Amino acid sequence: MRIASIDVFYLSMPETTTAADGTQDSVLVRVREEGGLDGWGECDASPLVTIAAYSCPTSHGNIQSLTSSLAGESIDGPRDIRRVTASVLRRGLDIEQVHHALSGAEIALWDLLGKQRGEPVWRLLEEGSPGAAGARAHPKLPYGSVLFGDTPAETRARAENLRRRGFRAAKFGWGPMGPDERLDIALVRAAREGLGPDLQLMVDAGVAWGEDDLTAFRRAAAFSEFRPTWLEEPLLPDAVEAYRRLAARRPAVPIAAGEGSNRYRFAEDLILNGGVSFIQIDAGRIGGLDASLQVRRLAEARGIAYVNHTFKSHLSLAAALHVFASVERFRLLEYPAGGSELSEKLVVNPLLPGTDGLVRVPDAPGLGATVNPETVARFVQELEIRYRGKVLYRTPRL
Amino acid sequence: MRIASIDVFYLSMPETTTAADGTQDSVLVRVREEGGLDGWGECDASPLVTIAAYSCPTSHGNIQSLTSSLAGESIDGPRDIRRVTASVLRRGLDIEQVHHALSGAEIALWDLLGKQRGEPVWRLLEEGSPGAAGARAHPKLPYGSVLFGDTPAETRARAENLRRRGFRAAKFGWGPMGPDERLDIALVRAAREGLGPDLQLMVDAGVAWGEDDLTAFRRAAAFSEFRPTWLEEPLLPDAVEAYRRLAARRPAVPIAAGEGSNRYRFAEDLILNGGVSFIQIDAGRIGGLDASLQVRRLAEARGIAYVNHTFKSHLSLAAALHVFASVERFRLLEYPAGGSELSEKLVVNPLLPGTDGLVRVPDAPGLGATVNPETVARFVQELEIRYRGKVLYRTPRL
Numbered sequence: 001m002r003i004a005s006i007d008v009f010y011l012s013m014p015e016t017t018t019a020a021d022g023t024q025d026s027v028l029v030r031v032r033e034e035g036g037l038d039g040w041g042e043c044d045a046s047p048l049v050t051i052a053a054y055s056c057p058t059s060h061g062n063i064q065s066l067t068s069s070l071a072g073e074s075i076d077g078p079r080d081i082r083r084v085t086a087s088v089l090r091r092g093l094d095i096e097q098v099h100h101a102l103s104g105a106e107i108a109l110w111d112l113l114g115k116q117r118g119e120p121v122w123r124l125l126e127e128g129s130p131g132a133a134g135a136r137a138h139p140k141l142p143y144g145s146v147l148f149g150d151t152p153a154e155t156r157a158r159a160e161n162l163r164r165r166g167f168r169a170a171k172f173g174w175g176p177m178g179p180d181e182r183l184d185i186a187l188v189r190a191a192r193e194g195l196g197p198d199l200q201l202m203v204d205a206g207v208a209w210g211e212d213d214l215t216a217f218r219r220a221a222a223f224s225e226f227r228p229t230w231l232e233e234p235l236l237p238d239a240v241e242a243y244r245r246l247a248a249r250r251p252a253v254p255i256a257a258g259e260g261s262n263r264y265r266f267a268e269d270l271i272l273n274g275g276v277s278f279i280q281i282d283a284g285r286i287g288g289l290d291a292s293l294q295v296r297r298l299a300e301a302r303g304i305a306y307v308n309h310t311f312k313s314h315l316s317l318a319a320a321l322h323v324f325a326s327v328e329r330f331r332l333l334e335y336p337a338g339g340s341e342l343s344e345k346l347v348v349n350p351l352l353p354g355t356d357g358l359v360r361v362p363d364a365p366g367l368g369a370t371v372n373p374e375t376v377a378r379f380v381q382e383l384e385i386r387y388r389g390k391v392l393y394r395t396p397r398l
Numbered sequence: 399m400r401i402a403s404i405d406v407f408y409l410s411m412p413e414t415t416t417a418a419d420g421t422q423d424s425v426l427v428r429v430r431e432e433g434g435l436d437g438w439g440e441c442d443a444s445p446l447v448t449i450a451a452y453s454c455p456t457s458h459g460n461i462q463s464l465t466s467s468l469a470g471e472s473i474d475g476p477r478d479i480r481r482v483t484a485s486v487l488r489r490g491l492d493i494e495q496v497h498h499a500l501s502g503a504e505i506a507l508w509d510l511l512g513k514q515r516g517e518p519v520w521r522l523l524e525e526g527s528p529g530a531a532g533a534r535a536h537p538k539l540p541y542g543s544v545l546f547g548d549t550p551a552e553t554r555a556r557a558e559n560l561r562r563r564g565f566r567a568a569k570f571g572w573g574p575m576g577p578d579e580r581l582d583i584a585l586v587r588a589a590r591e592g593l594g595p596d597l598q599l600m601v602d603a604g605v606a607w608g609e610d611d612l613t614a615f616r617r618a619a620a621f622s623e624f625r626p627t628w629l630e631e632p633l634l635p636d637a638v639e640a641y642r643r644l645a646a647r648r649p650a651v652p653i654a655a656g657e658g659s660n661r662y663r664f665a666e667d668l669i670l671n672g673g674v675s676f677i678q679i680d681a682g683r684i685g686g687l688d689a690s691l692q693v694r695r696l697a698e699a700r701g702i703a704y705v706n707h708t709f710k711s712h713l714s715l716a717a718a719l720h721v722f723a724s725v726e727r728f729r730l731l732e733y734p735a736g737g738s739e740l741s742e743k744l745v746v747n748p749l750l751p752g753t754d755g756l757v758r759v760p761d762a763p764g765l766g767a768t769v770n771p772e773t774v775a776r777f778v779q780e781l782e783i784r785y786r787g788k789v790l791y792r793t794p795r796l
Contacts, residue, residue, distance in 0.1 A: 010785075018459045022492075025457045046461045046493050048785070052450035053495075059423050061416045063444045093635075094420075095444050096660050096683075097451075097495040237491075238663040241670070262494050265636040269667055272639070285494075386782045387408075387446070 001033035007396035023339030029104030039112025044284035045100035053101035106288025114366035139358035142335030143169035152190035159194020174206025192226040204232040213246040224252035247275025259309035313346035318369035325361040399431035405794035421737030427502030437510025442682035443498035451499035504686025512764035537756035540733030541567035550588035557592020572604025590624040602630040611644040622650035645673025657707035711744035716767035723759040
């Protein structure tokens, strides 16, 4: 198949705010081949900055736009996707945004190849690996994410609500967490009480303690009686040396981090040097599915756990799930349990849990998540970039 | 001083190509305070993608444009620059391009503060450090950079030419280097012969050996008889594990790397885990002068050498030099010895070597490099970004 067009869509709710809600806008990439087949991918990234990376004029050999690197390429198998990806990264070596931007097109290429082959993406990703022949997809346990309430009572109510909704695992994030140890403990206690003894509980500290590994260590000790599965991002994303010190202290709760990984090395660094026990990867930021797969393989080799980070639509959720569907041991799935209308309606077939509460990767060609053209039409925004009087970018037609 | 405006200019030569010449375009940032004083900075980055990072609509709390984070802030000392920088990075946490983009504004803020105080930037950077009172600026030995010729004879001619031009140090880069060991050795031999026995020679392999540390080790051994000061980027920028293995082999020539560092951790990782002997930082990519200074301090603490990476105008060169002017031991200065007309004429007062061949940091307020408004007017490009019918960015007036 030859790539005939790469179209990037800026979707947004009518209003966006500084709230901690990543579903207010989105950037969608559609790759179309000459025969008319489409693949779709979503980036977790600034739409405008991403579109600029697709459209920028050539500065020199290391700053060439993504569209120029993708146009006209032939895709006949997984190897071609990896070759084209390497070319985008090489020609865009000095575009810092390149990994965020590439994620959408790379995911779209896997979707496209899967549709052409009639195979789900997770099988294409396994192709050529030693266990490919016997590989099968395993169901995942979705966990819902909410913020801690401002008080323990409010937190308890949120936990009870998640439990009533049928979740068997739930993550509570930052909110007031950080400065006050007594309050922090009361919040985690309330979350556990609201969930009851049997549900899995995760705590996301939202980088509350900066580079202070001693405080993070003490909080982990204090939280341990409530048996959280992990303590997430107690420290700044870049503070790998502080993560290293924290790991050396042997905290009482396993540490999770990595959602900000925007290249393979970022995650590798956190695993090898930061000593995290759960590595959390957003396929819409790190450069797509193959970069995520490399991290998953490193996690397998090191005996730690791989988890997705997903805070966009179910197009992103499906993409994230294909990366680790075949690994039974990696059981937890971050599951966007709410969000904007744009995000909730972006695909016509969201990944709903089965009667057993587990989520299964779609057994369908490609990602198995079908973009709803009505949602795109409704939320797509007018954007035009003119350079030297010529149009570099204009909102494409559906 | 209150920031009154942040203006970003897209400069370009009439034609740009995929040649390995980073001076074909540029992105300039001017920060103006309410009293009318200006500071200027230059990024080594894609102009369009950088302008998008300054202008993008808010996606959520972690994607807020640089301009929105800078506008109206008060700058009365170095601490304010660091506070504002931290705010830009926090509010732009999920804009991958944020470090490249921030570099220009951060450098401009130091320039502005220096002008207001009547102090050179290098003194402001030292303020508050233990040795600040007795600090002084030390001259640097500029090295010229050229590509290897396609043949040893051509390489020898280039080396002789650099020697005639008065350089006492020179770096030769990639070209045909990589696949053929005999040719590689002949090229380095020719460079040494052309320079003569007394000049400093550096070899830049341009990531020729990917992740293959054994080949890099063998080349270092083969090159050592020609006494290169360093072997630069024998491996891919992200291949820190391969750099680690190379360091463990104890190569016969010191290893240099780091120009791609687009955040402090990138450089820290190369130093602590990659074991490099020279860390090369581009202040126009890593986020500006303070991030560069943190790398310099780590290099001082670890007993390795800090070197600038500069392949833009002398505005960037001056900025780069202020970072390590006060450290006598860090003697080498990458010196753009040619480039586009845009780049060569961007400042009215380029940093010329003295009669002793050494380059000194300007003893003037701010960066001490004055932007030529005629050059900006001549090379500035028309750009307009319209979103939902409203102008997000339009080429500002000088």
